[in-house]
Amino acid sequence: MRLATRRDGSRDGRLMVVRRDGEALLDAGPAARTLQDALDRWEEAEPKLRALAESLDAGRAAGVPLDPHALHSPLPRAYEWVDGSAYLNHVRLVRKARGAEPPPTLESDPLVYQGGSGVLLGPTDDLPLPDPGWGLDLEGEVCCILGDVPRGTRAADAGRHVRLLCLANDVTLRNLVPGELAKGFGFFQSKPATAFSPFAVTPDEVGPAWRDGRLHLRMTVRWNGQVVGTVDAGPEMHFSFFQLLEHVARTRGFTAGTILGSGTVSNADRARGWSCIAEQRALEMIDGGAPRTRFLAAGDTVEIEVRDGEGRNVFGTISQRVRAP
Amino acid sequence: MRLATRRDGSRDGRLMVVRRDGEALLDAGPAARTLQDALDRWEEAEPKLRALAESLDAGRAAGVPLDPHALHSPLPRAYEWVDGSAYLNHVRLVRKARGAEPPPTLESDPLVYQGGSGVLLGPTDDLPLPDPGWGLDLEGEVCCILGDVPRGTRAADAGRHVRLLCLANDVTLRNLVPGELAKGFGFFQSKPATAFSPFAVTPDEVGPAWRDGRLHLRMTVRWNGQVVGTVDAGPEMHFSFFQLLEHVARTRGFTAGTILGSGTVSNADRARGWSCIAEQRALEMIDGGAPRTRFLAAGDTVEIEVRDGEGRNVFGTISQRVRAP
Numbered sequence: 001m002r003l004a005t006r007r008d009g010s011r012d013g014r015l016m017v018v019r020r021d022g023e024a025l026l027d028a029g030p031a032a033r034t035l036q037d038a039l040d041r042w043e044e045a046e047p048k049l050r051a052l053a054e055s056l057d058a059g060r061a062a063g064v065p066l067d068p069h070a071l072h073s074p075l076p077r078a079y080e081w082v083d084g085s086a087y088l089n090h091v092r093l094v095r096k097a098r099g100a101e102p103p104p105t106l107e108s109d110p111l112v113y114q115g116g117s118g119v120l121l122g123p124t125d126d127l128p129l130p131d132p133g134w135g136l137d138l139e140g141e142v143c144c145i146l147g148d149v150p151r152g153t154r155a156a157d158a159g160r161h162v163r164l165l166c167l168a169n170d171v172t173l174r175n176l177v178p179g180e181l182a183k184g185f186g187f188f189q190s191k192p193a194t195a196f197s198p199f200a201v202t203p204d205e206v207g208p209a210w211r212d213g214r215l216h217l218r219m220t221v222r223w224n225g226q227v228v229g230t231v232d233a234g235p236e237m238h239f240s241f242f243q244l245l246e247h248v249a250r251t252r253g254f255t256a257g258t259i260l261g262s263g264t265v266s267n268a269d270r271a272r273g274w275s276c277i278a279e280q281r282a283l284e285m286i287d288g289g290a291p292r293t294r295f296l297a298a299g300d301t302v303e304i305e306v307r308d309g310e311g312r313n314v315f316g317t318i319s320q321r322v323r324a325p
Numbered sequence: 326m327r328l329a330t331r332r333d334g335s336r337d338g339r340l341m342v343v344r345r346d347g348e349a350l351l352d353a354g355p356a357a358r359t360l361q362d363a364l365d366r367w368e369e370a371e372p373k374l375r376a377l378a379e380s381l382d383a384g385r386a387a388g389v390p391l392d393p394h395a396l397h398s399p400l401p402r403a404y405e406w407v408d409g410s411a412y413l414n415h416v417r418l419v420r421k422a423r424g425a426e427p428p429p430t431l432e433s434d435p436l437v438y439q440g441g442s443g444v445l446l447g448p449t450d451d452l453p454l455p456d457p458g459w460g461l462d463l464e465g466e467v468c469c470i471l472g473d474v475p476r477g478t479r480a481a482d483a484g485r486h487v488r489l490l491c492l493a494n495d496v497t498l499r500n501l502v503p504g505e506l507a508k509g510f511g512f513f514q515s516k517p518a519t520a521f522s523p524f525a526v527t528p529d530e531v532g533p534a535w536r537d538g539r540l541h542l543r544m545t546v547r548w549n550g551q552v553v554g555t556v557d558a559g560p561e562m563h564f565s566f567f568q569l570l571e572h573v574a575r576t577r578g579f580t581a582g583t584i585l586g587s588g589t590v591s592n593a594d595r596a597r598g599w600s601c602i603a604e605q606r607a608l609e610m611i612d613g614g615a616p617r618t619r620f621l622a623a624g625d626t627v628e629i630e631v632r633d634g635e636g637r638n639v640f641g642t643i644s645q646r647v648r649a650p
Contacts, residue, residue: 011365011580040336077404077580079443085510103508113510114439118404118580130477134576151517152455173576183428185410185438186511192476192577251459251498252517255336255402255443 001053002199005035005072012036013072017053018199024063026056035074039256042147042163073120074166074200079255081117082248083170084110085263086239090279097282098178110239110247113186121195123316126323127171129298135175136296139264140275140304141168142215142233144241145200149254158242165215167197167315168261169304174278174295198316206308213240219265221275222303229273231265298324326378327524330360330397337361338397342378343524349388351381360399364581367472367488398445399491399525400582406442406519407573408495408586409435411564415591415604422607423503435564435572438511446520448641451648452496454623460500461621464589465600465629466493467540467558469566470525474579483567490540492522492640493586494629499603499620523641531633538565544590546600547628554598556590623649
């Protein structure tokens with residue numbers, strides 16, 4: 001089952017179920033008004049949502065044609081956005097580029113940060129860039145949307161708390177990072193609002209590609225229409241979502257609707273390309289002493305999507321344009 | 326006007342208005358079902374809430390007697406919990422205690438971190454302590470609950486976005502902090518769920534004590550019934566809430582219901598005591614080379630409150646017990 005949130009002028013939008021071909025949506029009102037509403041009482045809402053999706057697929061309900069611009073983030077505002085950094089190739093490259101050492105516990109203790117979650121961007125929302133000197137970068141990520149997670153949940157039990165999967169463009173103001181991290185309290189100004197994919201999907205939608213807490217599919221990233229990365233989200237995710245969940249739940253619980261991110265998808269094989277500019281710049285510095293690739297500029301477009309074995313665009317496409325306000 | 330949230334088995338509880346004497350509550354249903362609901366449409370809800378409070382004060386509505394244990398956090402879950410560290414005496418002492426230097430920009434660039442906001446504790450909820458070795462500490466803080474804040478809001482315009490004031494016990498697992506900050510991504514496991522005061526109040530409730538973005542009143546902190554601090558929340562708040570708000574809004578906006586914290590209230594005058602154990606331990610290290618005061622242990626109680634010039638308990642009392650699960 002695939003779900004989306006349609007703009008209706010309200011803060012949380014209207015929950016919609018998505019037809020199998022991705023071309024039509026049906027109002028999920030009879031099951032749940034909003035995605036948060038559905039997540040708050042998932043056991044009750046899920047079968048009703050699946051029944052609506054079946055009626056749409058079978059043509060018993062007509063639905064409305066998909067208009068990506070009418071879609072908000074699946075959760076236009078969320079109670080938490082917790083982002084890992086589970087692809088260690090990314091951590092090593094980006095830290096190298098800013099002259100910082102990876103922590104000695106890199107391979108045993110996950111890196112996570114708490115992101116802002118009150119204002120999230122829809123899949124086609126512009127990326128505002130008030131100051132080009134901030135160094136706007138994209139970051140292609142896979143995310144889980146969670147149900148209620150009790151404190152002390154272990155990785156072995158984590159799978160049952162994963163309700164939905166989606167993608168994110170976790171934009172970063174790269175030039176604000178070093179000063180901010182030097183203060184010791186983590187990211188804040190360097191992480192503006194994050195954008196999410198059109199659809200959030202139940203894990204069964206990707207079949208065996210969802211296994212061991214990882215999404216074993218490739219993410220395609222385009223910058224101004226050019227493919228810059230076709231990165232594999234599976235094997236190089238050093239900490240699985242289940243391990244990330246155990247890590248974050250060590251000292252507190254999480255409410256339904258918490259979004260847990262993988263961190264920037266990154267592969268050691270350079271032929272796969274990249275899903276954030278900082279990695280390309282890091283490679284250029286390593287190879288030639290200086291970065292050559294610029295960060296995002298007003299007018300640039302960014303697209304992020306994941307296709308399955310049949311070529312189906314599982315989550316829809318994040319498709320954003322950078323805008324000077 | 327003072328507001329509270331009563332437990333009713335739902336995730337967000339029932340919004341209540343508080344009688345002037347703090348001894349009775351009236352269901353705010355006719356104005357707003359929950360505090361988030363009221364904040365989402367404040368212009369419309371506020372006058373209705375004030376009318377309900379007036380009818381309760383005038384005895385035209387009976388209300389129900391206050392039972393602090395029936396109260397949740399004013400916002401049982403919030404879209405963001407953003408916490409500053411605006412009392413520089415605290416920053417200097419705590420960093421000294423863990424052998425870390427304050428950042429060189431300490432006096433010009435506010436320290437803030439993004440906290441977890443999906444699970445917040447009510448004013449009398451137990452503080453769970455699964456592992457005494459984690460070093461559980463209290464932190465008495467003042468908070469603003471905000472309306473919608475556009476990106477780029479300046480300090481001069483910040484006051485209009487402050488809807489309510491409340492207190493927090495921003496508990497910290499002190500022994501998890503150094504390892505976590507060394508990784509570079511800020512606090513996560515070291516910050517379990519934060520607790521909030523019984524009442525959230527409109528700034529006019531404290532009259533001229535709310536000025537220049539600071540609460541000019543004293544916070545009393547008791548540990549196992551003994552007063553350990555009577556700290557002044559006003560003059561030593563180096564960055565006002567308005568300056569903190571400008572800082573956090575530099576690169577993104579915030580949705581209504583975001584909670585902005587002051588950081589641990591702290592005074593340079595030792596006679597005022599303290600609102601977190603880490604400061605007392607830091608002073609002991611500076612004076613005698615080693616900390617003598619222990620962190621919180623199972624069975625301990627913590628109370629935090631603020632009284633105004635007439636001795637009125639403005640926000641009610643945060644009154645928690647530490648519990649080994």
